[in-house]
Amino acid sequence: MRIFLSCLLVLSGAAAFSQSGDVSAIKQIYNEELAHGRSYQMLEYLTTTIGARLSGSPGAAAAVEWARHELNNFADSVFLQPVMVPHWIRGQKEIGRVLNSKKRGIVEMNVCALGMSVGTGPAGVTGNVVEVKSFDELKQLGEKNVKGKIVFFNRPMDPTKFNTFEAYGGAVEQRALGPSEAAKYGATGVIVRSMGLNQEDYPHTGGLRYTVNIPKLPAIAISTKHADLLSKILKEEKDIQFYFETHCETLPDAPSYNVVAEIKGSEFPKEIIVVGGHLDSWDLAQGAHDDGAGCVQSMEVLRLFDAIGYKPKRTVRVVLFMNEENGLRGGLEYAKQAELKKEKHIAAIESDNGGFTPRGFTMTAPEAARTRIKSWRPLLEPYGLYNFDNEGGGADIGPLQAQGVPIIGFLPDSQRYFDYHHTREDTIDKVSKRELELGTAAMASLIYLIDQYGLQ
Structure with a gap:
C-alpha cells in the first residue's frame, strides 16, 4: 500500500506539471539538443583549435575571444x-629519476611540476627520500629525520569511496599543502602521488598553496604507477637518491577576463539565474572535461532557449570564469562586482565535474529552495536525473553564497573523471557527444524550471 501511494503521488505530481506544459517544454529542450545540439561542435573547436588555456597564456586569451564571438550569436x-x-x-619538460638503485640502476620516473611551484632550475634537486602518508606522520619524523631530504607524500585516493570526489577530497591536501608542511622540517623538495584512482603511467598536475613566511620548495607529482614503484624501491633499499628537475616560474599577474553573456528576462529582468564553467585549464592537455565541457554546456543553454523560441521571465546569464585552476580570481571578481552592483541572483549553477552521463544536481541552498528543486524530480527523472540529495555547488560560484545565493552543481557520473583530471589525457576523444548533450539538456531544463517558478 505504501509503495502504491508513493507511486500515486509521483504520478499525480507529474500530471500537474504536464498540465502546465512543463513536460512538453522539457521534452522540446531535449529533442533540440539531442537532434541539433552544438555542444560537442563548440567543445571540439575549443579543445583542438585553441587547446590548453592556463591563465595568462595565449590559449586563455584566444579562448576569451572565441567565446565572446560565439555567444554573440x-x-x-x-x-x-x-x-x-x-x-x-611550466617551462621545459620535467625530469625525475632514482639515481642509485642497486637492483635497478637508474630508474626514470614520470613526473610533472605541480601548478604554482617554484622551479629547481638546471641544477635540480638531489636527495634521499622519506616517504609519508600524512602530515601527522611527517610531524612525528620531525626535523631530525626530514631535514635535507625529499619528502614523498604517498597517500592514495581511497578506492572504497563510491563518490570519487570524496576520495579526491581525502587525498588532495597533500598536494595543496604538502610542500609547505615539508618545508617546516627542512626538506629540500617534495614528490606527491598523483590524484588518480587507477594505475597510470602519466602524472596529474594541480595547484599548490604556499604558506606565507615558509620557504617555497619545488614540488612535483609522480604517476600512480611510479609512486608505487618508488615506494617499493624504498622498502627494498634505504638510501635511495632521487633527482628531479623543473623549470617552472611565476611571472607578474596578467590581465584577463570573465566572459559574460545573457538573455534579458521578459518579466523580472533584475532577477538573475547564472550558469557557468571555468574557461581556463591546466597546460598539459586540452581541458576537455575540466572544464571545456562545462563551458560549452553553459553556452549552449542560451542557444537552446533561442532555438526553441523560449523567452525567459528572468535574466539567464552565462559566465565563463577565468582562473579557477590556480587562483579563483574570476569567481571572486564576479561575486565582488555582483555585490557592488547590488545584483539579485536567485540561483547560480556550475558545471565543473566533467561531461559524463547526468545523474542529478548538488545543492547548497536554503531548505525551501532544496525542497522546490526536489519537487521537480518527476519531470527530470525520466531523463536519468534522480540524485538531488548531496551538498555542493562549484568553486567559481561559491563566493556568491555569502550573498545568500543558492548554489547548485551539475552532477554527472564521477567514476571516470579522475582518470583524466589535470592530465595529458583530458582530450576531446574522452568525451561522449551523447553524454555531453544530455548534460546540456539537463542544465537547460533545470534553468527553465527555476525561471518559471523561482526558488522561494
Missing part, C-alpha cells in the same frame, strides 16, 4: 569582465 548582450590572474609557466 544567441545572447542579447555579451561583455568581458576584467580580472588580473596569476601567470605561471
Whole structure:
C-alpha cells in the first residue's frame, strides 16, 4: 500500500506539471539538443583549435575571444569582465629519476611540476627520500629525520569511496599543502602521488598553496604507477637518491577576463539565474572535461532557449570564469562586482565535474529552495536525473553564497573523471557527444524550471 501511494503521488505530481506544459517544454529542450545540439561542435573547436588555456597564456586569451564571438550569436548582450590572474609557466619538460638503485640502476620516473611551484632550475634537486602518508606522520619524523631530504607524500585516493570526489577530497591536501608542511622540517623538495584512482603511467598536475613566511620548495607529482614503484624501491633499499628537475616560474599577474553573456528576462529582468564553467585549464592537455565541457554546456543553454523560441521571465546569464585552476580570481571578481552592483541572483549553477552521463544536481541552498528543486524530480527523472540529495555547488560560484545565493552543481557520473583530471589525457576523444548533450539538456531544463517558478 505504501509503495502504491508513493507511486500515486509521483504520478499525480507529474500530471500537474504536464498540465502546465512543463513536460512538453522539457521534452522540446531535449529533442533540440539531442537532434541539433552544438555542444560537442563548440567543445571540439575549443579543445583542438585553441587547446590548453592556463591563465595568462595565449590559449586563455584566444579562448576569451572565441567565446565572446560565439555567444554573440544567441545572447542579447555579451561583455568581458576584467580580472588580473596569476601567470605561471611550466617551462621545459620535467625530469625525475632514482639515481642509485642497486637492483635497478637508474630508474626514470614520470613526473610533472605541480601548478604554482617554484622551479629547481638546471641544477635540480638531489636527495634521499622519506616517504609519508600524512602530515601527522611527517610531524612525528620531525626535523631530525626530514631535514635535507625529499619528502614523498604517498597517500592514495581511497578506492572504497563510491563518490570519487570524496576520495579526491581525502587525498588532495597533500598536494595543496604538502610542500609547505615539508618545508617546516627542512626538506629540500617534495614528490606527491598523483590524484588518480587507477594505475597510470602519466602524472596529474594541480595547484599548490604556499604558506606565507615558509620557504617555497619545488614540488612535483609522480604517476600512480611510479609512486608505487618508488615506494617499493624504498622498502627494498634505504638510501635511495632521487633527482628531479623543473623549470617552472611565476611571472607578474596578467590581465584577463570573465566572459559574460545573457538573455534579458521578459518579466523580472533584475532577477538573475547564472550558469557557468571555468574557461581556463591546466597546460598539459586540452581541458576537455575540466572544464571545456562545462563551458560549452553553459553556452549552449542560451542557444537552446533561442532555438526553441523560449523567452525567459528572468535574466539567464552565462559566465565563463577565468582562473579557477590556480587562483579563483574570476569567481571572486564576479561575486565582488555582483555585490557592488547590488545584483539579485536567485540561483547560480556550475558545471565543473566533467561531461559524463547526468545523474542529478548538488545543492547548497536554503531548505525551501532544496525542497522546490526536489519537487521537480518527476519531470527530470525520466531523463536519468534522480540524485538531488548531496551538498555542493562549484568553486567559481561559491563566493556568491555569502550573498545568500543558492548554489547548485551539475552532477554527472564521477567514476571516470579522475582518470583524466589535470592530465595529458583530458582530450576531446574522452568525451561522449551523447553524454555531453544530455548534460546540456539537463542544465537547460533545470534553468527553465527555476525561471518559471523561482526558488522561494
